[in-house]
Amino acid sequence: MIYHLFEALKGVDIPGQGLMTYLSFRAFAAAVIAMLIALFAGKNIIRRLQKHQIGETIRDLGLEGQLSKKGTPTMGGVIIIIAVLASALLVCDLTNIYVLLLIFTTIWCGAIGFRDDYIKVFKHNKEGMSERMKLVLQIILGLIVGITVWQSDSIAVREKVPATNEAAVVALQADGQQELTRDTELHVKWKNEDVVKSTKTTIPFVSSHEFDYKSLSPFSGKWGWYFKWLFYVLMIAIVITACSNGTNLTDGMDGLAAGTSAIVGIVLGILAYLGGNLVDSDYLNIMYIPGSGEIAVFMSAFVGALIGFLWYNSYPAQVFMGDTGSLTIGGIIGVCAVLIRKELLLPLLCGIFFVESLSVLMQRFYFKYTRKKYGEGQRIFKMSPLHHHFQKEGIPAKIQKPVRAIPEAKIVTRFWIIGIILAVATMALLKVR
Numbered sequence: 001m002i003y004h005l006f007e008a009l010k011g012v013d014i015p016g017q018g019l020m021t022y023l024s025f026r027a028f029a030a031a032v033i034a035m036l037i038a039l040f041a042g043k044n045i046i047r048r049l050q051k052h053q054i055g056e057t058i059r060d061l062g063l064e065g066q067l068s069k070k071g072t073p074t075m076g077g078v079i080i081i082i083a084v085l086a087s088a089l090l091v092c093d094l095t096n097i098y099v100l101l102l103i104f105t106t107i108w109c110g111a112i113g114f115r116d117d118y119i120k121v122f123k124h125n126k127e128g129m130s131e132r133m134k135l136v137l138q139i140i141l142g143l144i145v146g147i148t149v150w151q152s153d154s155i156a157v158r159e160k161v162p163a164t165n166e167a168a169v170v171a172l173q174a175d176g177q178q179e180l181t182r183d184t185e186l187h188v189k190w191k192n193e194d195v196v197k198s199t200k201t202t203i204p205f206v207s208s209h210e211f212d213y214k215s216l217s218p219f220s221g222k223w224g225w226y227f228k229w230l231f232y233v234l235m236i237a238i239v240i241t242a243c244s245n246g247t248n249l250t251d252g253m254d255g256l257a258a259g260t261s262a263i264v265g266i267v268l269g270i271l272a273y274l275g276g277n278l279v280d281s282d283y284l285n286i287m288y289i290p291g292s293g294e295i296a297v298f299m300s301a302f303v304g305a306l307i308g309f310l311w312y313n314s315y316p317a318q319v320f321m322g323d324t325g326s327l328t329i330g331g332i333i334g335v336c337a338v339l340i341r342k343e344l345l346l347p348l349l350c351g352i353f354f355v356e357s358l359s360v361l362m363q364r365f366y367f368k369y370t371r372k373k374y375g376e377g378q379r380i381f382k383m384s385p386l387h388h389h390f391q392k393e394g395i396p397a398k399i400q401k402p403v404r405a406i407p408e409a410k411i412v413t414r415f416w417i418i419g420i421i422l423a424v425a426t427m428a429l430l431k432v433r
Helices: 002-008 017-021 023-051 077-091 097-122 131-151 163-173 221-250 256-275 278-284 294-313 322-339 343-349 351-374 408-431
Strands: 200-202 210-212
Touching: 002 017, 002 077, 017 023, 023 077, 023 256, 023 294, 077 097, 077 294, 077 322, 097 131, 097 294, 097 322, 131 221, 131 322, 200 343, 221 256, 221 322, 221 343, 221 351, 256 278, 256 294, 256 322, 256 343, 256 408, 294 322, 322 343, 343 351, 343 408, 351 408
Parallel strands: none
Antiparallel strands: 200 210
């Protein structure tokens, strides 16, 4: 709203007014505002959660320090949601379709997670909302986002830039501004054929860094056009659902999900900024998506909120995010990746979420398989998701190392380090062809 207020007061001479036209300034402002809101509002929210005895119910799974967490307030994801939304509403361009989709995602996933936590805490049902219902609601979100990407004229890819305009655009956007002003548009004209509705996405190790889903279509012509979009929408729904559930599974140690998600958020914010800037995208030879630079502002608010939340969630945690936070975080990451056409980079960038999810699937499949074949189920890991494998000892499993349990704080720190390595590797792929 501050952004729109300054836009409305363009004719008034206000010191520093021009700063709000810079994506970089608004991104830093969004991060700081979200961080401060999380820090100051978080204390009051935790106090209220304690007052209403909204604490975590802990089952004894034989993990080191596990029982000491009993009664720790949960549903702390509300802190993240409030900080993200408040910051985004203040400094983001609320007419931008990408920002609107991310705000909608935050509210939608937050509502799913809140309902799940509410059932667990107040109705004393440890299972919470049924897995099927959560899955259906996540898929619906994915379909809404996918259909919007398909149908909205505001979501397009600019494939080519007219050579006659390049010099003017370089001069005008070298300062990092997201879009051209009205005065600038009089001097720099875009050709309509450069803006296209595309099913292209970014993929590493190829010269153009692009992959078009239409290449998977067995049809041509009109049927081929419908098939590629239907496949793309389905892919978007799968990505968003997988990200949301992957983050949910990773949330099992103090600061683990929040810290790794902040690292992912930083990279996605940088990629959004680069992809929304004509000069930078041309230099790096990556897809230029007009208007997507505004996503960088939202993701800055997202990262700021997570860092503020970590103040209370780091070991030993004063509050847990619960499904209210983890499902929201995963949804935002998935939708952001889809909107900037980087969803195929997620298995690397979100490698921790991916491996955590894979460990659960492997453990379940192998246990059922061995129980059916030998009459007794066997385990690959001492415990799943994977982070608990390092925290457990004395359980028969195919993989026994490490033999001794590793302290929780050390596991979390090492996972953060791995997350940073994966983030750097993802950025490096921009120049690997």
